[in-house]
Amino acid sequence: MDRVKDLASKKAAVIFTKSSCCMCHSIEALFRELGASPAIHELDRDASGRDMERALQRLGCQPSVPAIFIGGKFVGSSKDIISLHVEGSLKQKLIDAGAIWL
Known part of the structure; x- marks a missing residue:
């Protein structure tokens, strides 16, 4: 858990x-597309992945992936991100966290 939290807080x-996950x-x-450049950690290619x-x-x-963190906080999985995008709040979350600069 410490490694996940550490990696999630670095960007x-x-x-x-996982590399095979569509x-x-x-x-x-x-x-x-929104202008963010996220850190990607592929669990199936990391020695500590499991x-x-x-x-x-x-x-x-x-499921365990994708797991998305914005501003060091766990936001959710793909369905959560898609919901945020559809309601129009994902981009603002990324801006507020400093993942997108205007």
Whole structure:
């Protein structure tokens, strides 16, 4: 859990993914379209990936990826991010966290 929290706090937008996850790629593309450059941590390519995946599940990530942090805070999974985007508040969250500069 400490490694997840540490990585999540190092950049304004952080996405924990798996390289084979299509929703992970979609969320990453959405962030880039909005002007953010998130830190991407692929759990299936990290030696501590399984431990981090278990920690994300303990945070309530079901499925475990994508798990998105904005401003060091856990925001949710792909459905949460899509909901924020549809209601129009995702971009402002990214701006407030310093992930997007105007």
